[in-house]
Amino acid sequence: MKKLRVTVEGKAYEVLVELLDDTGPAPSAAPALVAGPSSLAPVSAPSAASAAPKLAAANGAAEIPSPLTGKVVSIDVKVGQTLAEGAQVATVEAMKMNTYIYAPRAGTVAAVLVNPGDGVEEGAPLLRIA
């Protein structure tokens, strides 16, 4: 609230002015609708310390598990190979469909733990990356 004196044609008026935006800068307008999925923030699963300690360390060695029970079709990388995050590392066949396995983060292939033709359970480690 502000008290102001306004003079109109030589006559002074005292007026009270209410500052509606006093609680901070009023956002001038509602933000425009965001087109496309850009308004969705990217997230990745926080690993539960008890359930999945393997991927908890961001930089240490990590095992890449099979996301489902199936048969290993191919290992698509070699030991020592440098990986970018999201690189395809293996192919597992299950339910008449190939499932591609991708590197959860960048690193190098430290070990290959299964062979093509092997049956793997859900969660079984396929490769270790360092």
Next chain:
Amino acid sequence: MAIAPELLRKLAEKRQTARLGGGAEKLAERKKKGLMSARERLAALFQPGTFMEFGQHAQHDCHHFGLQDKAMPCDGVITGVGYIDGRPVAAFAQDFTVGGGAVGRIHAQKICDLMEYARQSGIPVIGINDSGGARIQEGDDSLSGYGQVFFHNVLLSGVVPQISVIAGPCAGGAAYSPALTDFIIMTKKNSQMFICGPDVIKAATGATVTMDEIGSAAAHATVSGNIHFVAEDEAGALALSQRLLSFLPSNNVMDPPHRPVPNLTLDRDPAMNDLVPADPKAPLDVYQVINHLVDGGDFLDVQRDWARNIVVGFARIQGLVVGVVANQPMVKAGTLDIDSSDKGARFIRFCNCFNIPLVTLVDIPGFMPGLAQERGGIIRHGAKMLFAYAAATVPKITVIMRKSYGGAYLAMCSKDMGADLVYAWPCAEIAVMGAEGAVNVLFKREIAAAEDPKKKAAELAADYREKFASPYEAAGKGMITDVIEPAETRSIVALGLRNTLSKRETRPPKKHGNIPL
């Protein structure tokens, strides 16, 4: 002859006090942390100048533990109605600067009054949650307040869309109000939602857990499936609520905001043919199909990061709002499992509540096999998909792209589940089970007696596949409306949507069905 200036001055003063919430100091502190105030949030949500506040002069009536001497402007929550895209929407924003945004009797009553107004006017409700929890001084009055909010959440469910924004703490029982609403948007940082926090878990069970594991937006978006969207920040969460509302009707007797194009374009989209891998074992990324199917590739992906073997979300096809339900063969071979069934079924039921036509894209080898699935109750969870589709009376259009096997064929809205139109691509495989499995049952003895059982089995499987791994067997029996080229999908679905939009289906009256939960 004018109103006494003193009265106007007093009103202006009262307004000013209310607008300052917990006081200029606390607001400044908040600003320093980069957080918006409750009023700034509402201002960002609504078109400028359209917000009508309800109950600005509300005061608590607690006389215990020193609270009798303490003013709580607006009782810690700002409620009212404003406009978004020219449509009225009710909203409340909890004010963390007033007693930590804690919920007292009047606070809860304000929220309930707003919801009652929204129910009777048929307008959506957005709740911006930022509260430390119950106002302990008020004891069971506070508890009762929560109960009344929950009751109203349920009363409004299926009548008007309800959206919850979590932009601060939302802990304990308070988390159940958002849980009862249709969509939950969480900000990436500065928000937590949990029933029992790390301290309580430690005391009760001895286990050490972190807030990130149990209460963060990331945990809820990827593991628990409790929330539907993660926004970068508060402004993003509010923008997302606006975008979500752009697909939804204001209430259950209105149509969603269709923007039908004056001239339907029926062009072929040859790129759709190119999307289909020749090898039936190579997965098709369903996002690419959706991208071609919907207007401008504009798709609001609901629960994007949870149960990714099913994709659900809102879009428009030649202007008409649709809910898309699609198997994602890139993840877990596109199977239905416990989580993906829950995700799909809830979305289907939301669309049915609010008259949003369903477009189902099928590429599914079956339900997920496994010990954990069977013991976890895949029968009960998978049944939700069947129940939701069969119970839905909105227009239902199904496109069988590739695999469609067994019970999962039914659970993805086959004609038997009441699909109005079912299209199949020429590469569709519709069968009761896979060829190898089928011949092992049908020709068990022949295979065992054969000189080379493996060879015999392979031959028989090839025969079986030839017969059933195509859409024509099913189409011959009237289960398929038509077999179409992938390139024709968008124009045919658009046409189909136009002529099923006037669909009215009446079912026998009942309180409600008993969906397996």
